Each structure stands twice: as structure tokens, then as C-alpha cells.
Amino acid sequence: MATLSIQNVAKNYGEIKALANVSIDVADGEVLVLVGPSGCGKSTLLRMIAGLEELTGGQMVLGGRDVSYVDPKDRDVAMVFQNYALYPHMTVFQNMAFGLEQRRLAKDVIKAKVMDAARILDLTHLVDRKPGALSGGQRQRVAMGRAIVRNPAIYLMDEPLSNLDAKLRVQMRAELKLLREKLGVTTVYVTHDQVEAMTLGDRVAVLAPYSDKIGSNLQQVDTPHKLYEEPRNIFVAGFIGSPAMNFFKAQIARKGNGLIATIEGTDIAFNLTEAAHPHLSALAGYAGKSVVMGIRPEFFDAPSGAPGRHPVDLDILVSEIVGPDAFLHFDLPTPTVKAEFSRSNDSDEAGLNGARFSARIATEKLTGEAGMISLEVNVAKLHFFDETSTLRIAT
């Protein structure tokens, strides 16, 4: 068990900057999830922690030791690969024992450790099988087991659940969580699935492909809750949350001692008062300018008339009813907010259209499946972002 300090790490492939200026400190026993769309460098960063990729710049300090140029075998890390990377010609036992053998532990010690891990992972009856004879979930456990037996300073997990089917993924996610409570080892976990990120991470680091504007891949490192509530910029806001946050171009104008935010091209306008919105003072500076306004789908609700709610009538094109939740899709005649700001999970990027929006309400409150429906928006939850810096406007 150890702390990990990623300091100004950079990775270049020739002229191309894959990673730059990434600094994250991981506390002892903490789970840090690296999340981001493909190409954001999250796997590269993980592999740099493992020692599988050379650092072009910066430092990697593990357990107080600078391991920047240490061979992976001497780093005391364990890694779970996306495709598990089990040794196909070895049995489950041999797979788990291999790393220990390399460290020249006594045979009986190895056996004890492996069987111990097998028991924890419910693999005892499978130890003599080869990976080819195992199901996907079992292979995943063996991969975990191979990491566990080593008792390393840090676990590195590269999308370990992505090759499992949805149901198994949920189940394994829970098991992982339990396991980590039990073992309490520092872990860096890579995923592109934000649900996994939010449920498993003590803190989540959101990465994006390198851009000169920010000068780093790292967008924000925070607890899942804070990422959701206080996204640092449009990217993070758009990435965290499902379905993704709706972005609008909005004009800010003064109205009385408050402000009014009008969605461009529509007559939808939100009255913002000191009482209704926490960041009003910061937003005041944007009066007469346009900003990007973000509304999470779940900030819509059926009309209740509660204070701080703003009614809107929307022409719903289609609605999807997923058990207790209903996703309502609607169009507004408003200019598109540039797609790169609102890039979400790579998996559901395809349907993203700047002018198509969604709302999420409880199914039981749904009055019709299409056509004009009256909803209301929780004004306090509205996010506003600077158009040029993309940063969230907050006090």
C-alpha cells in the first residue's frame, strides 16, 4: 500500500502530445478513477504508472519512491487488463502463481497465497482449469486474483469490466466495490463508463484529449459528487451524467435586481434571483452577453408549482420509458452549442445533435408520450459556462 504522486507527467509521440501536464496525487488506500472519452490518454497514463510506457516528461512517485524510470517488474504494481491478458497455456493456479514465482517465494507460501485469493474470489473449484475453459466473468476474477495475490503497492485496472455483458458488469462492479473495501489497497482504475467511475471512485479524474487551450489533459479531479454538482467546465459537465447535460446558448440580461437567461431563438427565459440561484453574483458580470447554459435532464420535472421552479412547455418528439424513468426527447429552434464542448461518453456520442435535448422525469408523472407537455425546471440547478474559457461560472 502506498501513495502515488503523478507529477507533471507528459507523453509525446514525436510531435504529437498524447499527455501533458498531468498531476494527480492519490492517497494511500484511495481509489482513483481515470475517466474520459477514447483518445484522452487515460490508458496511456495508467500504463505509465505501470511502467509499460516511457515518460516523456515529469515524474512518477510511488510510495515516496521515484519510479519514473523503474522497470515494471521492480515497481511493485499489479495490473488488470481490459482483455485480462491471462496466460492461456497456464492453469488458473499457475496464472496467479506466476508473479509470485518470479519473486522467488517458497512453494508453500505461493500455494497458500493463491488458494487464499481463489477463496476470496470464489475460484477454488477452478484452479486447475485453463483460461480457455472459463466464462468471461470467471476470467475476470482470475485476472483480479492475479493482482490480489501479489499484494502490491498499487492496483492498476484498465477497463476491467468492459468485456463483460451488462448484467455481469453490474454484478462485478458491486463485487469490486466490496473487494476494495476488504483489501483497501491504493487503486487507479481506468474506465470510459461514467457510472463505473462514479460508483467505484473515491475520486474521479476526468481526462480529455490534449488541447492547447487548457494545456493539459486533466479536466478535473474530484469526488464523484462534486464532479456532478460542480463540474469545472463544459467538458466535465457534459461528460458526467446520463443522459448528458443539455447545453443552450443563453442571453443574460438584467431584470430588476435579478437576471434573466433567455435561450436563444426561443421565448424560454429563466428568472434568476439571489434566492433562486447560488451563483448569481458571478453571473451578473455576464449581463448583456451570451453564455452556455446547462440543464441536466433530471432537472426537469412534472409541474409541481414548488418555489424556484420555472415552467416550460415542450413539444416532445418521442419518449422512452425505462422502468421508473422516462426520457423525453425534444427539439428547440436554438443554435447548436459546439459539439466538442458537449462530448459525452464515446458510446452514445453518435446521437448527439446540438439541437436535440432530453429530459428525464419519473414515469408515473408522465402525462403523454408525445406532443406538448408541460414541465418545470429547477432553476437553482442551472449551470452557466463562459463561452470562451468553457469554465463554469461560479462564485
Add this chain to the structure above:
Amino acid sequence: MTHSNVTRRRFLGTTAGFAGAAALGSLAAPAIAQERSVRVLTVGDPFQYSLRELLPEFTAKTGIKVEFEGLGYDALQARLISSFVSKTSDADVINVDQMWAGQYTDNGWIQPLNDFAKGDSDFNINDFVPETLHSISTWRGNLVTVPVASYSQGVMYRKSVFEKLGIDEPAAGWTWDQYKEILGRIHGQEVDGVKMNGTVVCGAQPVPVVHMFSQLSASLNAPWFKAFPGAETWDFTPQMNSENMKRAVSLYKELYGLSPQESINYTWFDAGTRFSQADIGMFYWWSAYFTLVNADGYMTGAPSKVKGDFGIVPCPQDGTNPSRVSLGGWSLGMPSTAGRPEEAWEFIKWATSAETQKAMGLNDKFGHMFSDFSRESLFADSDLLEVYPFLPQARAMLNGADGKLARPPAPIYTTLEGIFGLELNKVLAGQSDVDAALEQVNTLYTNALSGNFMLPYVQPSFNDTFDATKALIASLA
């Protein structure tokens, strides 16, 4: 990782390295040299099989161990020349084809044997039929090899076929016109239910067709060059388009017309094998086939359909001109780089001795198949005559035989043979007519000879006549 591990790994690596080096070494290392041994490289002709059976006797007699290798013609040629180029030899005794003796000697690849032969009373050079030495083994007045198997050319004809068709058996002194006429009478006839072919020729390029054809050019007095080898000054101006050469090629084409058509692709043994299948009336070929056609297939020993049913007669002559017989064969020579010349000479002497040659002739392991003697005494040997009753006729054919006339051993003989063989083959195949082919040959010969600095010829000549050979024999006796 501990230090001892590294050491152990390095130790293992080093050990593996040594083992690997040792393995490579054993691949590269020649076999352990014998105290007295000799390496012999021969061609896989019949004599080779007979000779090999006798090798233990040589070792018992001399204490010299023999490493003996027989190769096909092409392989032998390739191996020999490769080793000459690199100025090494992997043999102490090599087989030299009649045509190669000159260039091998001129290039210093084989050494003259005069000094070995001269002082050696066991060698008994006088017992050799002088024509064989002249045709096969001498160059520029030196004995450069010793014949181990010499072949003349003679006619084999089917006695029963001649009888059934009422054709008189031919006798010495007959002419090619008569030969052709007889073939015409046989060709296409049915004898005992077999449709007969008049004769069979060798048509395969480049070597076989030249071998058989050259008997005709020798008979019809059509030399290749203006003056070679029997001339005070050599002149290699080609004479390939001479009238006699045209006659010879025309005759050969006529003979092909009286042969099975597939003989266009026949090599030496194809022709012999075809005769033994009993649908050929008569053909002329190397004397080795006097024996070989008795067997049904090579090295099998089973009698062929024509065994006992063929006669042997000398080749016809051109009108009243005396017959010139092509004489060829294999001899043993000693590379200049031979590591064990004394042992090599011992071997050459033994292998070509009357005693050994007789034993080879009597060897019956794969059927009797060696009667290609060069020694006078053997043609009258009663034991051999029992097996090879035709030996007197064979001996008679050697009289006046001249291999150097039939196939002149010019220094670029193989190239010339390749050109000629190709054109002869084209004539037989109907791809070229006689005149055009011979003009082409003459042009290509001129090009090749001048390209090889032989036209004009400025190097020393040697008047290589039969008399010169006889003088050499006398000086070495």
C-alpha cells in the same frame, strides 16, 4: 534479484553457447583423416558399380582406404568445375570425360601423369590399345589421365528381324547408303506382331544428340575446325557449314525419320532401352550397349527381349572411305590440388589394371554390364570371352578409332557442343532446316571462338596425331 541468480543464468547461457558452438563445429568438421586414404569422385556409369564392388580388395592389397562417390553427369561436372574455380579439390582421383581432359590440363586443374607412369613397371602402358589413350587420355604430348572405361561405336542389329525380312546380315566395310537402305526395308514392317522402326537415334540436346551424330560426321569426314588437333599450327576456323557436315546432318535427319518420333527427346540410355524393347531393327551406339541392351532395364539383371537376338557389326563407311569410329569414354585423372598424389596414383593404377578391369567385367552383382576395356590383353581373355563373346568385334572397331576427330577436345568444347546440340535438335524437330542450322552453328561458333580468344589462335599448338601418341607411349614404357 540476487547476484547468484545472475551468475547462474550467465553460467547456463555460457554453457548453452558452448554446446551450440560444439554442435556447429561438428557440422563443419571434416571426418577424421585416415592414415592412408584416397578420395575418388566418379560418374555413375556402369563401370562405377563394378569398380565399387572391388574396393575392399584394393584396401586389402594396399592398406589405402577409399572414399568413393558416384555422381550423375551434370552433378559431376558442376562439382568438378566449382572445385577448380576455388582451386581446391575434394578428391584425389576424379573421373574426366574425354572432352574435358584438354581444358583441365591447360588450366592446371589436373596434372600430367607422365612422371608417375614412366617409372612404374606395374603400370604396363603397352597393354593399352593406343587408340584409347590417344582419344581419351593424352593432351599436348602428355599422358594426363588413364582410361577406365572406353567406348567405341558399333552397329547392333536384330538377327531374327533380318532373317524374317530376308535381309542379309551386314558385314564390315558396308556403307551408310546400305545402312539407310536396310532401315528403309525394316521401317514400318510388322515382324511377329510388332511394328518395327528402322532404327533409333538420340535426339536430346545438347550432349546426347552430339554424341550420336558425331559418329556420322567422323565417318563422312566433316571436321569441326580447319586445323585441330592434328596440325602443326592450330586453326579453329569453324567448318560447320561444309558440304560433308551438311551431308552428315541430312543423313542424321533421315535416320530420325526412320526412328520412333519420340527419339527426338532420347538421351543415351533411352535409345539403348528402346532397342532392348525389340521394335528397332538396327542402330549404332556406344559399345557399352553391346552388353547393356541384354538387360531389361538398368541394373536389374533380368534379360531383355532382344538378349541373344542381335548381332554386332562395325559402323558403315562413307563409300569407299575407311570408317572412322568415334571413341569416347571415361578416364581417371589427378587434380593438381590432390592431397595424396601417391595414393591417388596407386588407385588409378589399380583401377585401370588388367586384373581389376577383368574382375569388373566378371562382376555379376547387377548382371554383367562392364566390357568397356582399354587393355589389349582383355579382349582375348577366355573368361571374359565367355561372358562377352563380342569382344573380338569390339576390339576390331577400335582400330583406327579416333575420338579427337569425332568430337575435337577444343578448350571451349562444352559451349560448342551446346550450340551444336541445340541446332541439331532443332533440325530433327523441324524447327530449322539443315542449311540454315549449320550456317547458324558456324556463325555462333565464330562468335564464341573469337569471344574466347581462339580466333585467331595465338597460344602454342601441338600436332596431336596418333603417331605422337604412339611416341609418347614408347617414351613412357
Add this chain to the structure above:
Amino acid sequence: MSHAQVAPARPNRLRAWLPFLLIAPSVILLLSLVLYPLLFALKNSFYFWNLQRSAEPLQFIGLANYKMVLSGPEFLPSLTNTLILSVTGTIIEFALGLAVALLLANRLPGMSVSRALLILPTTIAPVVVGFLFRYMYDPAGGLAGWLLTLIGAPPPAEGILGSSTTALAAILFADVWQWTPFFAIVLYAGLLSVSPSLIEAARLDGASAWTMLWRIKLPLVMKTAVIIIILRFMQLFNTFDLVLVLTKGGPGLSSRTLGYTLYQQGLVDFNIGLASASTWIIVIMVNILVTLYAAIAFKNWEW
């Protein structure tokens, strides 16, 4: 995700040079084995060196050897025969091999045993194949002639190898016999990898068997095919052993190939200068062909 190198995190010279250290032995060995003969030939192609005349190169003669090779009466026929042999051979072997592969791809009982046996001709030494076919083609009692007569197409009277109309075809046939199975197995391996769902999808789209072959199966096996096509083409281009055993180029020049001419010049006539010039002419031609082919066929390869 692509990684430029799997080198470990250590700015270590050895690691950076690792791929070159791993490749170097093979390159050095091969270079030393290939450069020597090529340079030997290059140098000697400018010299008069006929081993029948002298043990050493005699004289620098510039491009005379090249001129002599190119103007020799056998050069053009050899080149023509060689091109006929290699082009038709490759095409026939590919087409026939594909047909056999498609047959084998029908997973019926017995097919896998047949497929295993089918590779056998390819495993035989070319020299032995030469003997085998010489025996088959024997005009006196070869199986081939008999079978041809049986089916009403008797071989020419000069024999299969003795007729200028059939000699080259007979060599081609022997090569086709030996190497079609190789194409068949390779293409079969390629066809196996065409996923059944793709075939199903194409069938649902209404593709005919012919369309399926041309539009789906062939493009998918082409990637493997481009390698063996060039390999076979060049092997055929260098054919000499079959010619040596079967026809020696005859009758006339009907079946002479460049490879055999080279053999004749080098190992029969021992005209090292001439053979060296021929070698370089062949090497240059082969390189042009390979380069052109590679530029087209390997354009979209991932390496």
C-alpha cells in the same frame, strides 16, 4: 490503441535498440549470404571469364557480356517461355487452387482428411517431381500418354516432352500439379476466416454464389493471396530443375527458360562472366517486377 513501443520506462539505450538487436542477426546473416554472390556476379559480369579457357578472370570487357546475353539466340525465346510459364502457371494455380479451396470449404465428412492429404504434392522435392513426371510422360509406356489416348486425345508422336507444342505445357502441368494444392490450402485457410455471418448477410441481400465469390470471399482471401502469388510467380520465373530433368529446354528452344539458360551458361559452359551478366539481368527484372507488384498489392497493408 497503438503504442509506438513496448519499451519499458527507462531511457535506456539497450531498450531503444532492442528491435534492431533482434533483427540484426538475421539481416547480417542474410546480407552476408546474398551480397557475396551478387557482388561476385556484378564484378565478373564485366570480365571475360570462361572457366573452360582459364582459371582466372582474363580481361575487363565492359558490357560485352550483357550484350552477348541479350543478343544471344536463346535469350528472347527463354524470356518468352519464362513469362508464359510464370504468368499462366500462377494464374492456373491460383484459379484451380481457389476452386479446390471452395470445394474443401464445404464441410462434409471426409473433406478434412482429403485436405490433409492434398498438401502432399507440395511437400515433394522438385527434383523428385521431375522424375515422377518424366516417368509419367515416358513416350514408351508412361501413364500420361496412355490416359490421353484413352480419353481420345493421344499425345504427339514425338512424345509429350518431345513435341514443341506440348513440352512447355508439360513442364507447366508438373508445376501446376505440385503447387495447386499449396494455393488450395492457403486459400482454404483464408476462406475459413470469412465469418459465416457475413455469408449469411450477403445471402439475405440476395447475392448469388458468383457474386458472393467475387465480392465477398475473394476480397477477403486476397490479402493472403498477394503473398503467395508473388512467391509462386518468382519461383516459376526461376524454374530450372523441372526443365533440367524433363526437357533440357527442348525440343529446340521450345521449353527453354531463363533459369535453364543460366544453368547452361554457368554450370555447363562455365562461362562465369556470361552467367554473371545473366544473373544481373534476371535480378534486375525480378526486382522491377517485385517492386511494381509490391507497390500495388501491398499498398494497403498494415505492417
Add this chain to the structure above:
Amino acid sequence: MIGQNTATRKITLYALLALVMLFFIGPIIWFILLSIRPPSTAFTMPPVLNFTPDLGAFTRTMVDPGDNSGQAVNSLIVAISAVLLNLPFSVPAAYALSRFKFRRKKFLMLWYLSLLMAPPVAFLIPYFILMTNVGLSGTYLSMVLVMQTLTIPFSIWLMKSFIDEVPREIEEAARIDGASGWTIMFRVVLPLVMPGLIVTSMFAFVFAWNNAAFPLVLSSQRTATLPIGTLSYFTNTGVTWGNIAAAAVVAMLPPMIIFLVFDRFVVRGLTFGAVKG
């Protein structure tokens, strides 16, 4: 082709298959029969099939005088050595070409390929001179070495395709597990590409075993291989068909047996990595 296997279709397919097999395997059987038939029946048409088998040709070639028995042993030595020499050169190169990206890689791959296309005849005399100069002429090593010009390029292409299919994560897992380069090579990579090693070895063995050109000039009597042996029965005075066939059968058997025994690797091996299985 599922769903179309009507009876007629099946019969047609089997008839075609029979034809194909007859065409490709028939000549081999015919040649094998030559080695055991009495010579008198060798050129008899229609074919004689009810003969008494005669093993005389095998006796002559393998026992007495048995010229070819020693050559068979030589062939075995040469072919096995060719494999052993091949792998240490080709496997590392194939590994590097599979695992690393570098400039000129395509050129290198094509260069290897182009070596398979050199005219072998042209190289015989230079090789002889080269080998003589380094004192190796007539040795097994000289043949084994020059055969590498054919086997190494082919092996590299084959091995690369096999290594390509081993996920590199498996190696990375081993590195993280603490394995050294050697351990990764011998305990992880090589066991996983065992089929590739088998196929590569098979081809190297068969190439070397079947090669006639190089031994023609590079072998000596002590080291001559079987193809040279079969050639020597083809002489000016006769062709001993029975002996040729017997020696050829002995020469044919090892490659055939190897390919039949390891059949399952053959199909897999011959995709050259161009198709991912």
C-alpha cells in the same frame, strides 16, 4: 453452404473431390508403385496392378550397396540443423517486426520476401567459392548456412503472423508480474506461439530436406543428401527407375509424414497473418 446439401449436391461434391484427389494423389501412388514393381511392368500399358511387390530397389538403395542410406542420414542432419540454425535468427526478428514500430519496416519485410526470389542457380558457384574460402566446402554447415537464405525469410513471415496474434497485454502482464525478458520469451511468448514454431520448423525442415541445388555443389561424398542420390541414378548409360523411385520414396516420406502429423497447424500457418482467425 448450410441448407443446400441436397443429395445431388452432395454426390456432385464428392465426385469432384474424388476427381481432385485422384489427380493430385494418384501420381504419387503411381510413383510409389514404381519402387516396388518388377521392372518389366514399369512401362507396360494398360497399367499392370497385380504384380508381386519387389523390394529389391529398396534393398539396393538402402542396404546393399545402400548408397542412399547414408544420404538419408545426411539429409536428416542437414534438415534438422537447418531448423535449429533458423529459429534463433528468425524468431527474434519476427518478434521485433511484430512488436515494434519503426521506419522502413515495410521495406524490411519486402526485402526478406525478395530474397526468396533470387535465382538459386546463379548463386551456386559463388557459394562454392565463398564456402571454400572459409574452409567450409563439403561440410553440412555450408549447406545449412546457405539454405538459410530461403528458410529465414519464410520463417520470419510465418512467425510474425503468429506473434501478431499473441496479445501484447499478455507480455505486459508478465512484465508487471516481475518476469525478466528471458522468462517472458521462454515461459510466455514461445509457449503461446508453439504452433507457429512447429509450422516454421516444418517448412524449414522441408525446404532444407528437399533442396537439391545447394548440395549439388556444396556437399561432398560424406555429406551428400538424398536429392543428390536420386540424381545419380540418372546417368548417361541408364536410368535405374526402380532405384530412383525407391530413393525418391525415402526422400518423400519424412516431409509427408511431418505434414500429415502436424496437419492441424498447416492450415493455420499458411495465412501469413493476412487474415485474423
